[in-house]
Amino acid sequence: MAECPHLEYRETAGEQTFETARAYCAVADEFVQPMRADICTGRYGLAPSEDCEIYREAAETDQ
Amino acid sequence: MNAGYHDGEPVVVTAALTGGVHGKEANPNLPETPAEIGEAAAACERAGASVVHLHARRENGERAFSTDRFQQVADAVREATDDVILQHSTGGTAAPEDRRIEPIRTDPPPEMASLDMGPLNRYDHLTSENTRAFVDRLHDEMRERGIKPELEVFNDGHLNETLAFLDRSDTTDPPYLNLVFGGGTTSPPSPRRLLTHLDDVPDGAEVNVLGFGPHQLPVTTTSMLVGGHARVGLEDNVYYRQGEPATSNAQLVERTATVAEQLGRPVATTTEARSILGL
Ligand code: SF4
Numbered sequence: 363m364a365e366c367p368h369l370e371y372r373e374t375a376g377e378q379t380f381e382t383a384r385a386y387c388a389v390a391d392e393f394v395q396p397m398r399a400d401i402c403t404g405r406y407g408l409a410p411s412e413d414c415e416i417y418r419e420a421a422e423t424d425q
Numbered sequence: 426m427n428a429g430y431h432d433g434e435p436v437v438v439t440a441a442l443t444g445g446v447h448g449k450e451a452n453p454n455l456p457e458t459p460a461e462i463g464e465a466a467a468a469c470e471r472a473g474a475s476v477v478h479l480h481a482r483r484e485n486g487e488r489a490f491s492t493d494r495f496q497q498v499a500d501a502v503r504e505a506t507d508d509v510i511l512q513h514s515t516g517g518t519a520a521p522e523d524r525r526i527e528p529i530r531t532d533p534p535p536e537m538a539s540l541d542m543g544p545l546n547r548y549d550h551l552t553s554e555n556t557r558a559f560v561d562r563l564h565d566e567m568r569e570r571g572i573k574p575e576l577e578v579f580n581d582g583h584l585n586e587t588l589a590f591l592d593r594s595d596t597t598d599p600p601y602l603n604l605v606f607g608g609g610t611t612s613p614p615s616p617r618r619l620l621t622h623l624d625d626v627p628d629g630a631e632v633n634v635l636g637f638g639p640h641q642l643p644v645t646t647t648s649m650l651v652g653g654h655a656r657v658g659l660e661d662n663v664y665y666r667q668g669e670p671a672t673s674n675a676q677l678v679e680r681t682a683t684v685a686e687q688l689g690r691p692v693a694t695t696t697e698a699r700s701i702l703g704l
Contacts, residue, residue: 371485380449382485393450397518397547399487406519408551413519415549 366410366417369402389420435693436685437654437701439476439633440469442674444660445516446547448486452663452670457482459494463501466509468675469658473682475698476510476537477502478656481528490517490524496531508695510704512537512575515563518545518553526563529572536704538567539603540574542583542590545610557586564594573597573704575633579605580612584625591627599703600630603656606644607637614640616647623651631701635661642680649685654701657681 371383375393385399386392394402401408410417442456442465449455456465459481466477479502481494489495499511513528513535529538540563541555567574574596576587591600604622606614612622614636626632633656634648635641641662645655657677665671665680682692693701 378450378453380453380486384448384450384485385487395446395450396448396482396487397446400519401548401551403487406521406524408519413548413550 364404366402366404366414368410368417368420387416390416432652433689433691434652435697435701436649436681436690437476437631437633437693437698438474438678438681438685439478439512439654439656439658440466440474440674440678441478441635441656441658441660442466442469443480443482444658445480445488445514445518446660447663448482450486452659454671454673455659455663456674457486458484459497459501462498463505465674466502467505467507468673469678470506470509470695472675472678473685473692474509474678475693475695476512477506478512478514478539478658478660479535480514480516480660488517488520490520490527492527492530495528499531499535510537510695510698510702511535512539514539516541516553516577518547519551522559522562525559526566529563529567529570534570534572536699537573537575537601537702538563539577540564540567541577541579542586543579545579547609557590560586560590561594564590564596568596573601573702576600576602577605578602578622579610581622581625584622588625588627597703598629600627601633601702602626602630603633603635604648605635605637606640607661611637614644616643619644619647620651623653638662638664639667641677642684645681646684646688649681649688649690655681655685 636644
């Protein structure tokens with residue numbers, strides 16, 4: 363898996379607004395930290411299913 | 426450690442402007458673009474910082490390690506500031522080692538760069554490994570390029586690693602250690618633990634201290650009281666006080682400068698900082 367299916371890019375969420383669209387997690391319902399965005403985007407060989415506890419918890423809940 | 430507060434040695438204040446973990450989602454005043462980082466560096470220099478610790482970001486705030494992007498940041502900082510010392514980060518959890526060397530390949534090179542002394546956990550599944558082999562590889566290139574390393578000591582174990590590194594390397598004097606206090610893999614924060622750490626610092630070394638979040642003010646103040654230096658900024662702490670987001674990096678530097686002066690430690694000029702750090 364490359365990019366996480368829960369990843370969105372948004373300029374606005376709640377009271378937060380940015381000039382450039384930022385990584386937003388649809389599971390956590392918040393903008394993600396830039397370091398975590400490297401997992402969301404699958405950079406450097408990272409994989410949401412392996413490296414993101416939010417993804418893994420959501421996947422367990424879905425099962 | 427060289428001096429205590431009675432000796433009146435100037436405090437080297439480092440401003441950690443951006444970092445590589447959180448961004449504007451945590452505090453919209455955190456600078457991310459080269460222009461924003463340049464402006465923040467200038468404000469921090471005016472407030473008393475002699476060193477700026479730099480990371481680079483993409484336009485959307487995500488991490489960047491390329492020499493090109495660091496060049497843009499460094500150029501913007503040099504353009505905006507008078508004489509501040511540039512310190513590039515070489516940290517980068519999960520990024521390939523070849524990418525983590527890129528930040529020190531700017532032209533000209535930074536006068537300083539960070540050098541992580543050992544592994545550090547991030548989130549539940551990531552570790553920044555910082556093997557001894559990689560530490561030595563980074564240091565070799567820093568030495569070739571005339572870059573002074575700041576040795577990042579995240580915990581007691583990293584103090585052991587630092588002593589061994591100093592034994593096997595020919596790094597320039599004085600060694601410059603940055604003791605890190607906070608949660609996770611870093612040293613549990615307390616003034617008493619900071620004092621204990623200082624017992625193990627090699628003679629002649631200069632010591633900088635940072636604390637994450639609410640620990641920034643207490644541990645940097647303790648450091649200044651006992652003769653050490655201080656790093657503050659939005660990379661380490663996005664609040665001015667509990668529940669009150671910091672308005673800028675400079676606001677945190679201004680407070681540090683005020684505390685230093687109150688403790689009888691003048692804030693180092695950039696010239697004094699170069700002398701203290703052996704640049
Ligand atoms: S935080 Fe985790 S679950 Fe959310 S988008 Fe990123 S990888 Fe996916």
